[in-house]
């Protein structure tokens with residue numbers, strides 16, 4: 451479904467990602483792990499097209515996306531919940547969700563019920579400004595905005611960062627529901643091992659901008675964790 455091949459990307463003079471190759475199959479939850487600053491967000495941005503690849507290829511559903519715009523990638527069915535959420539503070543909660551509809555493949559007028567079903571608090575806040583919501587509520591809004599386009603691939607960049615435990619549990623439930631439904635694949639960058647182990651099917655570990663390890667849940671043992679993830 452998603453294939454990243456020998457990707458190189460960076461900022462200005464600095465090369466951050468080198469020779470990154472990974473795959474996400476339909477319906478799979480693939481987790482991207484690694485210590486702070488190894489390049490997880492840079493990889494997410496490169497897959498979404500917010501950051502241009504310098505070398506290598508990003509393909510989605512067998513289509514070469516490497517030179518396509520982020521909007522184009524969204525229209526092909528890639529949803530993105532960026533790190534830090536990037537809610538439009540001055541727009542209302544409703545307008546923020548509507549922005550997700552803009553990315554839909556077909557021109558839809560109504561927010562799909564499934565996009566907000568897991569976040570019942572959001573409709574009660576539709577007229578409030580996005581910037582007035584708490585961090586956890588903003589994260590729910592970022593999910594709803596991404597789900598409004600009914601993506602079949604969802605990029606989640608550290609969705610639990612700075613979020614209170616009850617909302618983390620809600621996010622876990624949403625990911626599990628998406629997984630059980632089987633229609634949307636997920637690439638999840640996350641620091642919390644406990645969280646990724648509870649939802650992930652397959653794991654990649656980034657170290658200094660390259661894939662240093664990959665494997666299934668059973669092989670993500672204490673030795674791997676100590677070697678690549680312990681700070």
Ligand SMILES: Nc1ncnc2c1ncn2[C@@H]1O[C@H](COP(=O)(O)OP(=O)(O)OP(=O)(O)O)[C@@H](O)[C@H]1O
Nearest residue numbers: 461466484485486487488489490491492493533608
């Ligand atoms: N806009 C930018 N300009 C220059 N360098 C950047 C920029 N964004 C990130 N970097 C650098 O790229 C490297 C990788 O950062 P990135 O945010 O991708 O890592 P990460 O694994 O997502 O880290 P974290 O878990 O802390 O979010 C870091 O050294 C960071 O300082």
